[in-house]
Amino acid sequence: MNCFSVRPNILYFDHFDEFTRKFLIGPKDLLITNQKISDTWFREKIKTAALIIPSDYSEGEPSDQMIEYIYNDILYTAYDRVIAIGGGSIMDIAKLFSLKQITPALDLFQKSVPAVRSRNLILVPTTCGTGSEITNISNLNMISLHTKLGLTDDSMYADYAVLIPELLKTLPYSYFAISSFDALCHGVESYLSPAATPFTELYSKKTIDMVLRGYMDIAAHGPDSRFQSLDNYLLAGTYGGIAISNAGCGLIHALAHPLGSQFRIPHGQAVRALFTTVLKCYEKYAPDSKLCILTGYLSDLLYCAREDALERLEALIQAVLPFQPLHTYGVRLTDLRTYAPNIQNLQQKLLKNSPYQPTLKNIDEIYRSVY
């Protein structure tokens, strides 16, 4: 049994200049980033590389349509290295452009076309939550299926995951909050996953510990206190990525995918909306799961009784990233009715990492309770 692996080499630089000196970005590079990062960090320094700004092609999270547009735009661009500097969406796109055949993306994601690596891949996170720099997963919104799908393939591991805490200094608080919450959710879901091992549990618990200690600082001293611990948040995001790349995400992520796809709810917001309700379902439907061990761990971190741990956790999260019901994002009850069969058909890879298997009725109840 293979219980643990970390594939990318991990590099750590205090400053972005150290990264550019090490990697000497040039004309054979395809650089994928967003406009703000390009303007802030390197537009004047790196002029020779081909630059892709995904939001120039379509709005929102990456989709199969966006991949098609970018692919057509760079059809005659020769590149042998893909460098992504950005959040999870940027890295999801970059992983695909390191492959030999990229389109049609649906064929790739449904495995009728094999994923074959043909370029080097360097991933630099500028948020502190997806852990995508360390995983072999790319998530894409499939327009025709009205949901996100994940492609997991070892051909998409980066050659280098590069951590540069300086890049987080310009991350606005709202993005910081949703990305760090995603890291927390990765820690929790990977810890509870039936695929967890003693090795993954170390990373899951450390992720939870680092994010919650930071959140307690924010609750006590305000949002700017995050600047004292940006390196910790960045590490927590990567630790969470290591945990999910080995033990997987579960029900919370499965239920979040159609919300991101159909209503463009940012991923961290979608998992935030579902988080506590799903954990309470675990308490109810999987009383023998590892949740009881987790609540013991949380009670130590949060200085409360075990039976109060989930309530205390929710209150702390609320101070950092307030709960927003789904209707505030434009979701309608009629939409939610269609989701449960969709989840059971398309998200089995995530559902198998849930401590219990929800029925259609149960999935519907979860959505309604956060509506």
Ligand SMILES: [Fe+2]
């Ligand atoms: Fe996530």
